[in-house]
Structure formats: structure tokens, C-alpha cells
Amino acid sequence: MQPLRVLIIGGGVGGASLAHGLQRSGAPVDVKVFEREEHPHSGLHGYRVGISPQGAHALQQLLPEDLFKMFLHTSALPPKHFVMLDQHLDRLLAMNISSVPEDSVKKHDAQLPVDQEHSVSRMNLRQVLFTGLGDSLLLNKQFVRYELHDGGNCTVTAHFADGTSYDGDILIGADGSRSSVRKQLLPDEKVFETGIIALAAKFPLSVLSDKGKSNAPDLPEECQRAVTILVGKNGVGGSLHSMAFRDASQLDAAERDNFKDLLDRCEPSMQSWAHWALWGSEDKFQADIDQRKGKGVMDAAKDLIKQQGWSEGMLRLIELSDPSSAFSIRIKTSEPRKAGWEPSDHGVALLGDAVHTMAPGKGIGANTALKDALQLCNKLVALSSELKCDIDTPVVGPERRKLVKAAIGAYEEEMRGYAYPAVIASRSRMDARGWEHHYPLYSAILYWCMCTLLRLVDRSSGFKELMRRQMIKGRAREEASE
Incomplete structure (x- = not known):
């Protein structure tokens, strides 16, 4: 038997999930994941990621059953409400978005993965995805370049900064928005700044329920x-x-014993907390914003709030936050190609942010990466069968190259079909080219109209239910769910 050797560059959501899916399939596949960070707790930006019902469905198919249960357990309770507040922290709209009974949520009901949004700690999700990969996961591996071999089987070699190299039949670039694999495979493919800067920090969850105590802002109960x-x-x-x-x-x-190490690693991130984020066009921030850390980021957030005339309550919320958790980030996005590219007959492909970096405006980047992982997993499992990797005389030569190119091409065509519309939709929410960033009168009128409309909707249970259904349908369309 000569298994299909799959090299995955990057151990993020998409790359690690793909590795699990290939292992779970039982197909003759030998997978390795190369993660540049030295430690499992390093290198993450942000705190929360929303996994939609469609994303959870993909994850459920990729992970072993017991590990998927750990994903559920280490996730936060799903959001119960969707709330919108104006810049004075006054209520514009609040509605229940949970479609699952509360007792089912707490018991991890079997229908929960496809019926409910999941609020996930980025750190906990990484710990879950790194669990069970064993020797297939290699940390502290900084990818440098790949080398193609034009022999009969058309293999590929991945080279790393520590001088090591690994041979494979397939190489998947899942190495994020600054992908080194993309720079070599598609050198003309660029990632652009949207002109938006975001700031964020964590604060105690109790602040949301203190109702004026401990200098906390008075926020709606929802x-x-x-x-x-x-x-x-x-x-x-x-x-x-x-x-x-x-x-x-x-x-x-038994579950606590089997996953004791995972639960111990997740425990620090499972102390209930909350976080805030603020964003605006880069002209509203200090010139040194990219160099600021911790308290400097919080000071920038307070300056923005004062500059824009926001509520004193938001200032108090920032002051109650943990300075060590604060960070700033420039929002970036891919520029979708008008036409595709020639699939690689050497089996080099891209996944997730490496090929479709998304602004976080729609919250669908991780879910699209999970869909990539599921689609690509299915294609590679089928390819291992077509190449007859389970016998001692697999397909070689031109026929092998043809099958590899067809599998990679089919995945890439499907991926562009659902991912590129999602990139465009996400950018529309965070794009400094919009008039509201540059014309104060237009922005003031837009703000007044939006606040008025939302308050009217908030007074009508019928309109709120219609809005809730449209939100669910819209999210499903943006993810191009099956």
C-alpha cells in the first residue's frame, strides 16, 4: 500500500479540521500538519469566533464523535439574544434568536449542532483541533517554500526554516492571510487593507449584569x-x-478522564468573560496605532469614544477591561479574481484565509474555511481511491497527474463559487471607501434613519420575527449552505 501523502501548511481552523477529516475517513492517506507557532497557545488574534449551524455541521463530519462533543462542551452557551444599541448605549432593538430550548442547550442536545449558533473561544477551538492528531501535528515549523518534481508521480517537497523538508503527493496551503504558499502558487493574488482599524479587549462578564455597580454601564438585560x-x-x-x-x-x-489534558488546557479560557470591539476608518486613529499595545490600545479606544461623542458608559466599560488583553488590527480582505486559475497537477491548493481572506463584518470566515476543509477532504478521499493507494501498484505517470489535477480543479471551482461572494459581502460591512466615513451630514442622516427604523421594529413582535428569519436566511445564503 502506498498512501496518499498530504502536507498541510498551517494548523488553523481549516487546516487542522481537514487533517482530522482525512484521518477519520479511514482512507489510505498519510497526513501531516505543519504549524509555525512553537506552542499551542501562541499566535492567536481575537477571542471569539462564531460557528454557525452550517459550520458546526461541517465540523461534526470532520471530527471524531467524541472530540466533536468536546468542541460542544468547551464552547460558550450560545447567544440567546441579538441586541443593537446606539452610541449612547440606549436600546434600539433586542430579540430572541435562540430556537433551542434552554435545557437542551445545557445538555448538548443531539440537534444542537445544526440548530444553534456556537460562541467559541478561539483558544479553546485550537486546543480541540490539536487534540488527537498525534505525530501528524508538527509545531514550530516555519514554511519557506515548496519544490515541484516533474517525475512520473509529480510529487512536491515542502521546505522549512529549520532546514528540514518533507515529501508529499498533495500540498495544502492553510497558512492564513499572509500565506507563503499563495505567494508562490498565485504570485499575483493580493490581500488588501480595507482602510478600517479595529480595537478589542476583554472584560469581566459580571460587568454586563452589574447595572451601574462597580462603575459599570447600565446596559439592557439582554x-x-x-x-x-x-x-x-x-x-x-x-x-x-x-x-x-x-x-x-x-x-x-470516562469523558473527563479521556480528555483531562484537553480540559485542563481549555480551563483558563472557560472562566466566563466578555469582550468589546470598536472599529473605524484609519484617519480616526493616532499615527502610532499599529505600535500600541495593552493600555496604549485602550487609550486609543477612549480617544475614539470621546472624539465621536459616545456614551460615558462605553468609556467606563473600556476602563473595566483587562489592559493585557487589548490589541489593534488592520482589517484586510482578498480581491476575488474575475477568472479562475489553472489547477495544479502537482496537487498544490489553498484553503481558508490563504485563498479568501475576509473582513469580519459578516462573521463567516471560519465557517467558510470549515466548508473548504469538508469539500477538500471529500475530494482527497475520493482521489486516494481513484489512484488505488490501497494497493501496491497505484496509478502513476500521466494518468496520476490527470486525476490529481481534476480533483484539485473540482475543489477550487466549487470553493470560488461560494467563497468569493462571501468575501464581497463581508467587505461591504467594513470598507473605508463608504460615504459614511467621509461625509458627516450623510452619516448623521443615515444614523438617524437607522436608529428610527430599528426602534420601530423593536416595538413590533411581527416585524422582529420577520427580521429574525431574514437574518437566518441571509447568513445561510452568504455561506452558500447546502
Whole structure:
């Protein structure tokens, strides 16, 4: 038997999930994941990622059943409400978005993965995805370049900064928005700045329920377990996300023992917390914003709030945050190609942010990467069968190259079909070219109209239900769910 050797560059959401899917398939595939970070807790930006029902469905098919249960357990309780506040932190709209009974949510009901949004700690998700890969996961591997071999089987070699190299039949670039694999495979493919800068930090979850105590802002009760959007003028916006976690008592003794190491690694991130984010066009920030860390980022956030005339309550919320958790980031996006590219008969392909970097405006980047992983997993499992990797005389030569190119090409065509519209939709929410960033009168009128409309919707249960359904349908369309 000569297994299909798959080299995955990058151990993020898409790359690690693909590795699990290939291992779970039982197909004759030998997979290795090369992660540039030295430690499993290093290198993450951001705190929360929203995994949609469609994303959870893909993850459920890729992960072993017991590990998927750990994904559920280490996730926060799903958001119960969707809330919108104006820049004075006054309520514009609040509605229940949970379609699952509360007791089912807490018990991890079997229908939960496809029926409910999942609020996930980025750190916990990484710990889950790194679990069970064993020797297939190699840390501290900084990818440098790949080398193609034009012999009969058309193999590929990955070279790393430590001087090591690995041979494979397939090489997948899952190495993020600054992908070194993309730079070699598609040198003309660029990632652009949207002109938007975002700031974020964590704060105690209790702040959302203190109702004026401990200098906390007076926020609507629904914010305690919600996705909260902050609407401001001049293109400035923000969000609040609450993260309340379950405890290990809901797992039986065998599960706690089997995953003790994973649960121990996740435990620091499972102390309930929340975080805020603020964003605006780069002209609204200090020239040194990229160099600021910790308290300097929080000072920049407070300056932005004062500059835009936001509520004193938002200033107090920032002051109650953990300075060590604060960071700034420039929002970037891919520029979708008008035409595709020639598939590689050497089996080199891209996945996730490496090929379709998305602004976080729609919150669908991770879910699209999971769909990539599932689609590519299915294609590679089928390819291993077509190449007859389970016998001692697999397909070689021109026929092998033809089959590899067809499998990679089929994946890339499908991926462009659902990912590129998602890139465009995500950029529309975070693009400094919009008039609201540059014309104060236009922005003020837009702000007044939006606030008025949302308050009217908030008074009508019928309109709120219609809006809730449209949000669900719109998210499904953006992900091109099956």
C-alpha cells in the first residue's frame, strides 16, 4: 500500500479540521500538519469566533464523535439574544434568536449542532483541533517554500526554516492571510487593507449584569448573553460578545478522564468573560496605532469614544477591561479574481484565509474555511481511491497527474463559487471607501434613519420575527449552505 501523502501548511481552523477529516475517513492517506507557532497557545488574534449551524455541521463530519462533543462542551452557551444599541448605549432593538430550548442547550442536545449558533473561544477551538492528531501535528515549523518534481508521480517537497523538508503527493496551503504558499502558487493574488482599524479587549462578564455597580454601564438585560452591535456615526461601530461557559460536571467520568489534558488546557479560557470591539476608518486613529499595545490600545479606544461623542458608559466599560488583553488590527480582505486559475497537477491548493481572506463584518470566515476543509477532504478521499493507494501498484505517470489535477480543479471551482461572494459581502460591512466615513451630514442622516427604523421594529413582535428569519436566511445564503 502506498498512501496518499498530504502536507498541510498551517494548523488553523481549516487546516487542522481537514487533517482530522482525512484521518477519520479511514482512507489510505498519510497526513501531516505543519504549524509555525512553537506552542499551542501562541499566535492567536481575537477571542471569539462564531460557528454557525452550517459550520458546526461541517465540523461534526470532520471530527471524531467524541472530540466533536468536546468542541460542544468547551464552547460558550450560545447567544440567546441579538441586541443593537446606539452610541449612547440606549436600546434600539433586542430579540430572541435562540430556537433551542434552554435545557437542551445545557445538555448538548443531539440537534444542537445544526440548530444553534456556537460562541467559541478561539483558544479553546485550537486546543480541540490539536487534540488527537498525534505525530501528524508538527509545531514550530516555519514554511519557506515548496519544490515541484516533474517525475512520473509529480510529487512536491515542502521546505522549512529549520532546514528540514518533507515529501508529499498533495500540498495544502492553510497558512492564513499572509500565506507563503499563495505567494508562490498565485504570485499575483493580493490581500488588501480595507482602510478600517479595529480595537478589542476583554472584560469581566459580571460587568454586563452589574447595572451601574462597580462603575459599570447600565446596559439592557439582554446583553448578558447576546451578540450586541453598537451603531455609531461616521462609520464608527462596535460590538459586545458575552461568553458564559458550562462546567465539566455535565460530562461523565470516562469523558473527563479521556480528555483531562484537553480540559485542563481549555480551563483558563472557560472562566466566563466578555469582550468589546470598536472599529473605524484609519484617519480616526493616532499615527502610532499599529505600535500600541495593552493600555496604549485602550487609550486609543477612549480617544475614539470621546472624539465621536459616545456614551460615558462605553468609556467606563473600556476602563473595566483587562489592559493585557487589548490589541489593534488592520482589517484586510482578498480581491476575488474575475477568472479562475489553472489547477495544479502537482496537487498544490489553498484553503481558508490563504485563498479568501475576509473582513469580519459578516462573521463567516471560519465557517467558510470549515466548508473548504469538508469539500477538500471529500475530494482527497475520493482521489486516494481513484489512484488505488490501497494497493501496491497505484496509478502513476500521466494518468496520476490527470486525476490529481481534476480533483484539485473540482475543489477550487466549487470553493470560488461560494467563497468569493462571501468575501464581497463581508467587505461591504467594513470598507473605508463608504460615504459614511467621509461625509458627516450623510452619516448623521443615515444614523438617524437607522436608529428610527430599528426602534420601530423593536416595538413590533411581527416585524422582529420577520427580521429574525431574514437574518437566518441571509447568513445561510452568504455561506452558500447546502
